[in-house]
Every structure is written in C-alpha cells, then in structure tokens.
Amino acid sequence: MTRLKPWLPVIGIAVFAVLLLVVAPAVLSMHWLNNLGKYCCWAIAAVGIGLAWGRGGMLVLGQGVFFGLGAYAMAMHLTLESTAPGSLPVFMILYDPLASLPAFWEPFRSDAFTLAAIVLLPVIVAGVLGYALFKRRIKGAYFAILSQALAVALAVLISSTIRETGGDTGLSDFKYFFGFVLNDDANKVMVFMIAASLLILCLLAVWQLNRSRFGELLVATRDAEERVRFLGYDPANIKLVAYVVAALMASIAGALFVPIVGIITPAEIGASASILMIAGVALGGRASLFGPALGAMAIGWGQSSLGSSWPDGWVYILGLVFILVTLFLPMGLSSLFGKAKGLLWRSRGTPPDALDEPAPVLEPVGDGVTK
Amino acid sequence: MTGPGGALVVTDLRVEFDGFVAVGGVSFDAHPGEVRFLIGPNGAGKTTCIDAITGLSKGTGSVTLGDQQLLGRSTQKIVRLGVGRTFQTASVFEGLSVLQNLDIAAGLHRSSLSLLRARRGVDPAIESALEEIGLSEERETPAGILSHGQKQWLEIGMMLVQEPRALLLDEPVAGMSQDERTATGELLQRIAQRRIVLVVEHDMDFMRRYASRVTVLHQGKVLSEGAVAQVQADPRVQEVYLGTAATTTAGSVPPDAMTETTTDAARHGEGV
Ligand SMILES: Nc1ncnc2c1ncn2[C@@H]1O[C@H](COP(=O)(O)OP(=O)(O)OP(=O)(O)O)[C@@H](O)[C@H]1O
Numbered sequence: 181m182t183r184l185k186p187w188l189p190v191i192g193i194a195v196f197a198v199l200l201l202v203v204a205p206a207v208l209s210m211h212w213l214n215n216l217g218k219y220c221c222w223a224i225a226a227v228g229i230g231l232a233w234g235r236g237g238m239l240v241l242g243q244g245v246f247f248g249l250g251a252y253a254m255a256m257h258l259t260l261e262s263t264a265p266g267s268l269p270v271f272m273i274l275y276d277p278l279a280s281l282p283a284f285w286e287p288f289r290s291d292a293f294t295l296a297a298i299v300l301l302p303v304i305v306a307g308v309l310g311y312a313l314f315k316r317r318i319k320g321a322y323f324a325i326l327s328q329a330l331a332v333a334l335a336v337l338i339s340s341t342i343r344e345t346g347g348d349t350g351l352s353d354f355k356y357f358f359g360f361v362l363n364d365d366a367n368k369v370m371v372f373m374i375a376a377s378l379l380i381l382c383l384l385a386v387w388q389l390n391r392s393r394f395g396e397l398l399v400a401t402r403d404a405e406e407r408v409r410f411l412g413y414d415p416a417n418i419k420l421v422a423y424v425v426a427a428l429m430a431s432i433a434g435a436l437f438v439p440i441v442g443i444i445t446p447a448e449i450g451a452s453a454s455i456l457m458i459a460g461v462a463l464g465g466r467a468s469l470f471g472p473a474l475g476a477m478a479i480g481w482g483q484s485s486l487g488s489s490w491p492d493g494w495v496y497i498l499g500l501v502f503i504l505v506t507l508f509l510p511m512g513l514s515s516l517f518g519k520a521k522g523l524l525w526r527s528r529g530t531p532p533d534a535l536d537e538p539a540p541v542l543e544p545v546g547d548g549v550t551k
Numbered sequence: 552m553t554g555p556g557g558a559l560v561v562t563d564l565r566v567e568f569d570g571f572v573a574v575g576g577v578s579f580d581a582h583p584g585e586v587r588f589l590i591g592p593n594g595a596g597k598t599t600c601i602d603a604i605t606g607l608s609k610g611t612g613s614v615t616l617g618d619q620q621l622l623g624r625s626t627q628k629i630v631r632l633g634v635g636r637t638f639q640t641a642s643v644f645e646g647l648s649v650l651q652n653l654d655i656a657a658g659l660h661r662s663s664l665s666l667l668r669a670r671r672g673v674d675p676a677i678e679s680a681l682e683e684i685g686l687s688e689e690r691e692t693p694a695g696i697l698s699h700g701q702k703q704w705l706e707i708g709m710m711l712v713q714e715p716r717a718l719l720l721d722e723p724v725a726g727m728s729q730d731e732r733t734a735t736g737e738l739l740q741r742i743a744q745r746r747i748v749l750v751v752e753h754d755m756d757f758m759r760r761y762a763s764r765v766t767v768l769h770q771g772k773v774l775s776e777g778a779v780a781q782v783q784a785d786p787r788v789q790e791v792y793l794g795t796a797a798t799t800t801a802g803s804v805p806p807d808a809m810t811e812t813t814t815d816a817a818r819h820g821e822g823v
C-alpha cells in the first residue's frame with residue numbers, strides 16, 4: 181500500500197485515459213463524443229489553472245486571453261484552409277467586396293506557423309506580462325483584476341474589428357483540419373482523440389511538476405512568498421513558470437476547441453467565459469490533480485444539458501452549487517475524498533497522511549461519459 | 552567557500568521608516584569562530600539591523616561579507632552570497648514536511664533543471680542537518696505541527712543546509728525550555744567554529760553562557776560593545792535596562808528569564 185501510494189495518481193490518470201480514449205469512443209454517440217471533446221478542452225485549460233491558482237496562488241481570472249490566442253490562431257488557419265485559393269474568407273467579402281487579406285492573416289496559411297503560434301504566442305505574452313507583474317510584486321486582487329481586464333480587452337478588441345476578425349459573429353464554417361475533412365465522423369473522432377490525449381498529457385505534466393522540487397517551491401511561494409527569498413530564489417521566477425505553463429495549456433485548449441465546436445466568438449474568451457473556466461476548477465478542487473479537470477468537465481456537461489434545456493434554472497443551480505462549495509468545501513469536491521480517507525484511517529487507528537493529496541477522483545467523469 | 556576568512560562588517564548602518572530613524576549609524580563586525588550577540592531593549596533596532604543586512608529593509612552605510620558589498624542587493628542574491636537568517640517568529644513552510652522544508656532550503660546550489668525532478672533519497676547534507684538539529688525522528692512530520700522549539704531548530708537546519716558563511720538568528724531561544732536552550736546554545740557554538748554566527752537575544756542568561764562578544768543597541772545606536780562582563784559592568788547599559796524596569800510589570804516576564812534582575816525587564820515576553 182505504501183509503495184503503491186506515490187503512483188496512485190498515475191494509475192488514476194491511466195484509468196482516466198482508458199475511459200476517454202477507449203470507452204468513450206465505443207459507447208458515446210457522435211454528438212456526445214463531440215461534447216466530451218469540448219469538455220476536454222475546458223479541462224485542459226482547467227489543469228493549467230489548477231497549477232497557477234491551486235498550487236501557485238495566482239488567481240488567473242482571465243485565462244480567456246490565452247484560450248483566445250490559441251483559438252483565433254487555429255481559427256484563422258482553418259478559415260484560410262477552407263477558403264478557395266485566391267479568394268478571401270467569406271465574412272471579409274461580405275463587409276467589403278474590395279477588401280484584401282489583412283497582413284497578420286497571411287502567415288496563418290502555414291501549418292507550421294499556426295502550430296508554432298499556438299505554442300509560442302501564449303508563452304511570449306504570458307512571459308512578458310508575468311515578468312512585469314511578478315517582478316513588481318503585483319499579486320492578490322490586483323493581479324486578478326488585471327488579468328480579468330485583459331480578457332475583457334481582448335474580447336472587445338475582437339468584437340470591434342469585425343472586418344479583420346469577424347467580430348461578434350466570430351469565425352466558423354471550417355471545412356478542413358490540416359487537410360482532413362471535418363465533416364467526416366472518423367476525422368471527428370480523431371480530433372476528439374487529440375484533445376483527450378492532450379488532456380492526459382497535461383495531467384501527466386502537472387503531476388510531474390507537482391511532485392517535483394519545483395512543485396514544492398511553488399507551494400512554498402504560494403504560502404509564504406517573502407520567505408522563499410531566503411531560500412535564495414526569486415519568487416517572481418517561480419510564479420512566472422507556473423503562469424506560462426497555465427497560459428500554454430489554455431492556448432492549446434482554445435486551439436482544439438475550434439475544430440471540435442466549429443465556431444469561435446469573443447463570448448468564448450471574455451469575462452464570463454474566463455470566470456466559468458475558473459469556476460470548474462474551484463468546484464473540483466483547485467489544489468488537487470484531478471479536481472480542476474473533472475470540475476471543468478462537470479460544468480461543461482451541466483451547461484450543455486441543463487444549460488440548454490433550462491437556461492435560467494441552470495444559472496441558479498450553478499450559483500447555489502458555488503455558494504455551497506465555498507461555504508462547506510473551500511478546497512472543492514475533491515477534498516471530500518481526503519476527508520473520507522481521514523475518517524477511514526481514524527476508524528482504523530492509523531493517522532492519515534496529512535500531506536497527501538486528495539486521492540484521484542474519478543466519479544464526476546460519469547457526467548460526461550455515461551450520457 | 553564556507554571556510555573562515557571573510558568577516559561580516561557593518562559600518563554606519565542607517566535605516567529610516569518615513570523619517571523615523573530605526574537604526575541610526577550602527578557599526579559592528581562579526582568573525583567566524585565567535586558567537587556574536589546583539590542585544591537591546593524592545594524597539595532598539597536589532598531586527599531592523601538584520602532586515603537591512605538581508606535586504607528586507609533599505610539601509611544606507613555599508614555591510615560587507617568578505618569583500619562583497621551586501622547593501623543594495625536583492626534578498627535572494629544576498630542569500631546566494633552566503634547569508635542565512637531565521638525570524639523572530641519561526642517561519643517554516645507549515646504545509647511541507649520537515650524533510651521537504653530542508654530539501655527546498657538546500658536547493659540553492661542545484662541547477663534550475665534539476666528542480667523539475669522529484670526528490671529521490673535524502674542528501675547527505677540534509678541527513679547531517681537533521682542529525683544536528685535533532686529532528687531525525689520527525690522528518691516526515693508536517694512542519695506546522697512541530698512544537699515551537701522544534702520549529703526554531705528546523706529554521707536553523709534550513710539555514711545550515713544552505714551552507715551559509717554567516718548565520719543571523721533573531722531570538723532563536725524565545726519560548727524554549729531550559730534544556731532546549733542549552734541544546735541550542737551548544738549547537739550555535741559548534742556552528743560558529745567555521746561560520747559567522749550573529750544572535751539577537753533578550754535572554755541575558757543565555758547570552759552570558761554562550762556569547763563571546765556583545766553589542767548593545769539602544770534607540771538605534773550602539774550603546775556599548777565588548778565581552779559579556781565588560782558590557783554588563785557598563786553603567787550606561789545598566790541604566791537603560793533599569794530605566795525600562797520601572798515601567799514594566801514583572802508578571803509578564805517568563806520565569807526562566809528572571810535570573811538577572813537588571814536586564815530582564817527589557818523582555819516583555821514578546822516573541823514567545
Ligand atoms: N516596517 C516598519 N515601519 C515602521 N517602523 C518600523 C518598521 N519596522 C520596525 N519599525 C520600528 O523600528 C524600531 C526598531 O524595531 P525593531 O523591530 O528593529 O526592534 P527590535 O530591537 O528588534 O525589538 P524587539 O526586541 O521588540 O524585537 C521600532 O520602534 C519599530 O516600531
């Protein structure tokens with residue numbers, strides 16, 4: 181048991197991988213598989229938020245910015261791919277028949293450039309932004325407000341540049357995904373598999389980061405930032421790494437969201453979308469490994485089932501769930517497992533491992549899978 | 552790097568907070584091989600001195616370790632130059648185990664890439680620090696549930712694994728039992744054989760037993776300096792401590808600090 185314990189999270193990830201990559205494609209209808217793919221995207225962003233917020237204490241209220249960077253990079257590429265050579269994306273001709281392709285669209289014709297942009301744009305933006313903020317010791321509410329404001333700013337910028345970006349209508353009608361016809365079920369399954377695999381990869385990456393010495397330093401920075409300086413580290417650098425990793429994950433999530441959902445609009449990256457991303461993390465348990473991903477999936481599922489059949493009620497239910505979780509389970513649903521384990525140990529007369537992470541939670545997956 | 556040689560030399564150190572002069576031109580030095588004490592009544596500026604040396608407060612003047620100027624550098628840089636410190640209120644990472652606390656403190660000399668690996672086994676340096684601070688049995692205990700004295704020892708251990716050239720300790724025995732004080736004093740003497748050790752303390756009994764040289768601060772200035780007997784015989788020192796005695800109630804004084812009537816009154820039981 182004790183020898184097995186450090187590997188429990190990996191076993192959890194493996195079970196999760198089997199559920200997503202083997203069971204889900206076998207039992208789910210195309211419609212629900214596509215939905216599950218969408219939840220996987222939100223879960224990828226959530227895993228990053230778990231690292232930055234749960235472990236690093238940075239309340240990243242504006243991950244929509246990085247989600248948007250990845251999403252729009254991908255959407256521009258897919259739009260160009262779906263446009264006949266020599267002509268313009270339809271929406272541009274609609275607004276101005278004599279328009280020419282804006283210069284910043286041009287490089288997104290290239291597959292390689294698009295993939296590089298999805299990775300490098302968030303790293304550069306988060307790197308510069310994080311460096312400026314953390315070196316100046318901006319934290320807490322100021323940091324949260326600033327990051328939220330950025331998400332709003334990007335959404336407004338896109339809304340107001342309708343000729344260049346499609347504005348509020350967004351970008352849609354993608355026909356091809358790197359040469360594959362998107363309307364084909366086999367290709368849809370492939371895109372889902374990519375999203376699910378990347379989610380698994382992100383979980384593995386965060387698992388390794390959490391157990392590494394960096395992970396210990398990150399928690400130390402969260403709990404006593406100034407004290408970390410006396411270990412000889414600049415807490416700004418430690419936070420920066422976690423922030424950049426979270427931004428990268430959000431960007432990847434956004435990039436995959438586009439071929440799966442088939443449309444991207446500013447509403448998907450603005451303030452409320454950003455808050456919904458962090459809401460799932462809070463629900464699942466921000467500091468645990470599986471909590472953020474499962475929380476995000478649960479919220480995603482709630483939104484597409486309850487949210488579409490009973491939109492008003494869904495908002496109230498969401499609000500109520502939050503009040504209850506904040507009041508009674510501030511560390512999210514996954515802390516229930518830690519508590520249950522504690523009770524179990526106590527009844528057996530052995531002390532619980534106080535430092536142990538809440539055990540992997542696989543339950544809420546059912547939300548997404550069994551439907 | 553850790554061998555004897557460079558001394559810690561503080562020259563004309565001044566620290567102001569919005570016009571209030573907390574430290575007004577303090578000079579002293581500390582060498583490897585001695586347990587150097589800094590004493591003084593509450594608010595004398597002892598902690599502020601240490602804060603300035605470690606880059607936590609901005610000071611003017613000069614603080615050198617060997618041939619390196621410390622003033623004006625960032626805290627993390629000063630730590631990397633070989634200065635370690637503990638805090639008046641023990642500040643260990645409560646969520647991490649004793650071992651994890653020591654491990655991240657020892658990380659200073661590791662490459663950044665090795666940070667991405669998980670900890671395997673225990674460094675010999677950490678093992679010997681555990682031994683030294685007497686927490687070998689508690690290695691897996693979360694630091695948050697250690698006793699007060701154990702936390703102070705853990706802080707000393709976290710400093711030791713950094714292999715600093717100078718150790719600055721802010722009231723290391725506050726709140727410790729007599730046995731714990733003795734253990735700490737002996738530990739400090741062992742450490743001081745090869746390193747600079749500067750101790751801020753209120754406990755006169757502890758100071759008498761372990762100090763080699765003492766500097767007395769009062770209202771941000773050096774009042775007296777020298778060997779223990781010399782300082783205790785200094786009429787200005789007696790006046791300062793007796794002067795505060797009149798305004799202090801004896802009830803707030805911990806029993807084991809009551810041995811020295813002339814000096815204990817400076818202690819308000821603060822930091823305990
Ligand atoms: N950050 C600060 N801002 C303003 N004043 C401060 C600050 N830190 C310390 N002081 C003041 O500087 C003076 C010296 O404080 P310091 O903490 O150095 O005293 P000390 O000698 O360590 O006393 P004690 O024995 O109580 O720990 C005090 O009057 C204190 O109020």
Ligand SMILES: [Mg+2]
Pocket residue numbers: 597598599639721
């Ligand atoms: Mg003090």
